[in-house]
Amino acid sequence: MALLEVRDLVVRFRTHDGTIYAVNGITFNLEAGETLGLVGESGCGKSVTNLAIMRLLPKPAGRIERGSVTLDGVNLVALPEADVREMRGRDVAMIFQDPMTSLNPVLTIEEQMVETIVAHRAASRAEARKRAVELLGMVGIPHPETRLRSYPHQFSGGMRQRVMIAMALALEPKLLIADEPTTALDVTIQAQVLELLQDLTARLGTAVLLITHDLGVVAGMAERINVMYAGFIVETAPTPELFARPSHPYTVGLLHSIPRVDADEGGELVPIEGVPPDQRRAPVGCPFAPRCAWRVEACWTDNPPLVPLEPVSTVVATGPGATHQIACHNPPLPEEARTGRPTRPGFVAAPPPDAVFDELAVAAPDLEGTLVEFPTNDAREGRR
Ligand SMILES: Nc1ncnc2c1ncn2[C@@H]1O[C@H](COP(=O)(O)OP(=O)(O)OP(=O)(O)O)[C@@H](O)[C@H]1O
Numbered sequence: 001m002a003l004l005e006v007r008d009l010v011v012r013f014r015t016h017d018g019t020i021y022a023v024n025g026i027t028f029n030l031e032a033g034e035t036l037g038l039v040g041e042s043g044c045g046k047s048v049t050n051l052a053i054m055r056l057l058p059k060p061a062g063r064i065e066r067g068s069v070t071l072d073g074v075n076l077v078a079l080p081e082a083d084v085r086e087m088r089g090r091d092v093a094m095i096f097q098d099p100m101t102s103l104n105p106v107l108t109i110e111e112q113m114v115e116t117i118v119a120h121r122a123a124s125r126a127e128a129r130k131r132a133v134e135l136l137g138m139v140g141i142p143h144p145e146t147r148l149r150s151y152p153h154q155f156s157g158g159m160r161q162r163v164m165i166a167m168a169l170a171l172e173p174k175l176l177i178a179d180e181p182t183t184a185l186d187v188t189i190q191a192q193v194l195e196l197l198q199d200l201t202a203r204l205g206t207a208v209l210l211i212t213h214d215l216g217v218v219a220g221m222a223e224r225i226n227v228m229y230a231g232f233i234v235e236t237a238p239t240p241e242l243f244a245r246p247s248h249p250y251t252v253g254l255l256h257s258i259p260r261v262d263a264d265e266g267g268e269l270v271p272i273e274g275v276p277p278d279q280r281r282a283p284v285g286c287p288f289a290p291r292c293a294w295r296v297e298a299c300w301t302d303n304p305p306l307v308p309l310e311p312v313s314t315v316v317a318t319g320p321g322a323t324h325q326i327a328c329h330n331p332p333l334p335e336e337a338r339t340g341r342p343t344r345p346g347f348v349a350a351p352p353p354d355a356v357f358d359e360l361a362v363a364a365p366d367l368e369g370t371l372v373e374f375p376t377n378d379a380r381e382g383r384r
Pocket residue numbers: 013015020021022040041042043044045046047048049058061062213279
């Protein structure tokens with residue numbers, strides 16, 4: 001049994017504007033001590049997945065509509081609120097992009113850390129204080145004895161994120177969820193904080209769910225990566241395998257849109273054309289179809305399930321030997337993944353069906369990489 005097992009998780013928001021289909025049936029496992037990256041564009045459902053695991057979805061709009069989240073054999077979806085509070089901090093801790101949202105500005109770091117340790121552990125205040133000093137030292141805060149008496153605003157951004165890491169690890173949680181932990185920091189500090197996070201969690205055997213839109217961040221830290229698009233996991237593989245053999249058109253697009261140190265000289269950066277689908281609509285077909293140069297007819301109507309890229313007798317869900325899986329009707333060939341576009345002679349992406357699709361009003365790339373304007377609904381009406 002894996003430490004964390006997420007099964008067919010569906011999260012929706014009921015708003016005045018209608019239903020938001022935020023997470024649409026995702027399944028993944030995380031082993032004790034493993035680091036898993038969750039990557040994808042803004043709005044693809046990374047933070048909502050995190051909040052659902054932590055049972056922190058904003059109420060009453062956000063709801064887990066289906067599925068289970070099992071931590072150490074306990075289904076968190078069905079757990080009473082009091083037990084969930086106990087679980088947070090003790091078994092699972094979180095680090096956010098902005099530590100000021102998690103640190104209390106009117107209490108010293110000492111008050112906050114000692115309180116947390118005393119509340120969850122059978123420790124005296126003196127023992128808790130000693131542990132807090134140790135932890136601040138571990139995360140590289142100079143003069144931890146003195147700095148313990150500081151308020152959050154007396155630290156720089158990078159130092160505050162270190163304090164957050166110390167607080168998150170204070171109770172030696174089994175799982176740490178880090179949601180864009182370094183996005184607010186400048187690049188040099190980012191690298192230091194990530195290195196520290198990696199070093200400490202490896203030393204303590206903490207499993208990490210690392211959420212980021214930045215493939216560079218997960219490349220350096222995660223052993224395995226789930227690529228998310230529009231509330232679905234569209235590709236999953238051990239990190240070296242994903243970078244060596246990206247196999248879903250969206251992953252291929254992501255890799256072509258970031259600078260890579262292993263790319264050939266002068267490799268051109270190509271943004272993914274178009275925009276993600278409007279999540280106020282129930283998903284129909286593959287959510288990437290309007291932006292995909294590899295699409296075939298079936299993509300407009302059938303959303304492919306996540307299946308092994310190559311036939312295997314048993315699917316391995318975690319670890320460095322995890323099975324590479326993708327959700328795609330027409331995966332790019334290795335050569336196409338390298339060039340970033342379909343190169344099979346005569347292949348033309350399937351045109352949109354005659355139904356009305358607002359999102360197709362955006363420009364999408366054709367085979368040659370030139371832009372084809374899809375007709376807007378008005379233009380279609382006018383033609384009839
Ligand atoms: N409180 C909310 N009410 C309504 N919809 C929400 C709420 N929070 C998130 N959503 C919607 O759920 C979807 C997923 O959002 P989520 O915050 O998980 O994205 P994300 O992948 O974390 O993006 P980012 O990289 O910008 O942090 C989006 O369509 C978003 O608009």
